[in-house]
Amino acid sequence: MSQPILDETTTKISDHVRAIMSFPNIGIVVGSRATLIVDTHGPGNGATIARVAARLAPANTNLFVTTTDFHPEHASGEPGFPPGAILIRNKVQQQEMEKHGQEIIGMFSGRSEQIKELLAGVVLRPPDVTFEREAAVDLGGVTARLLWFGGAPRKATN
Helix, strand or coil, rough: CCCCCCCCEEEEEECCCCEEEECEEEEECCCCCEEEEECCCCCHHHHHHHHHHHHHCCCCCEEEEEEECCHHHCCCCHHHCCCCCEEEEEEEHHHHHHHHHHHHHHHHCCCCCCHHHHHHHCCCCCCEEEECCCEECCCCEEECEEEEECHHHHHCCC
């Protein structure tokens, strides 16, 4: 979480995709009926990302959110999204979150006082939709494919 607080500046990637450049980058895919957010950064940032999505597509009433990892810099901004946002997550990622999510939040909280404050009280909710290998999200004129290729090798630390 090298940049704990996001600003609302986006970079155009393609006609339907914008990004908030950070670590990790936040993807915003806009269709004619719905918007998909890829990664939520950290607490408080979910609300910022939701504002950006609403500005980019004010007529879209459906908001989908997905994460690429269960670590806080990817998933802990989810509580900042409005009620009704549909959270989609791969089943393996969800299992990792259930097993290690609070432990990882605790580890990240020890990195700085600012991050500790940002992560205080974060509760990660279960997804509304889970998938095994692939999920297709129809955004209206754009279909986003969420793919799971298997876990990345983790480097052991002492």
